[in-house]
Amino acid sequence: MTNPALHLSTPINVSPAEVAAFAGDPANLPAWAAGLSNGIREEAGRWITDSPMGEVEVRFGPHTDLGILGHDVIFPDGTVVLNPLRVLTNGTGAEVVFTLFRLPGVDLAEFDRDADMVRADLARLRAQLESAHGCGTVSDE
Template sequence: MTHPALHLSTPIDASPAEVIAFAGHPANLPAWAAGLSNGIREEAGRWITDSPMGEVEVRFGPHVDLGILDHDVLFPDGTVVHNPLRVLANDTGAEVVFTLFRLPGVDDAEFDRDAAMVRADLERLRSRLEGNAA
């Protein structure tokens, strides 16, 4: 079974290495990922944040150094949401691409809200790395 997917991207005027170093470190997620705006903490090698549903764990995959910033979000009920995120070379800068999967039960309005949130997160990341952060 596959899910419909939407690829959202933004160019960033910073090297891929700079983007990877910042976006690929879980401690920096609250600076650009709205869903983690309450902060994130490391506990026994796990990255934990508080959410309205309880403690949520964020796990990055093993290839962050290659620009594969895929991460899973583990919810208290056992649900795991996979978030593919890539950093690609784009001339002297980078292109950051997030793949948003439309999961079962997600209606058009919710999917549109999720896409808008990802776009805003990518814009915050771009602004932060280009020195335009508020």
């Protein structure tokens, strides 16, 4: 069985390699991912953040250097949520694409709120990187 999916993206005027290096480093997540704004810490090789539900682990796959930034979020009850995230070449810059799945039990209003949160996270990522590199932002038009 599959779930409905929404692909959300933003262009970033920074090389794909630089975007992947920054966004694929769990230590940088609090700078752009609102759900981790309280911080993240490395403990025994695991990246942990505190949530209202307890400690949550964030686990990236092995290919962040290739722009494959998909990561699992593991909740205290053992639930694992996959967050597909890719950095693609877009001209001389990058396109960051996040796939949001509408999981069973998530109503449309909650899914729309999640999508808005992802859009805001991607905008923060873009602003963070372009500001650090002295770039102007790309128009959303």
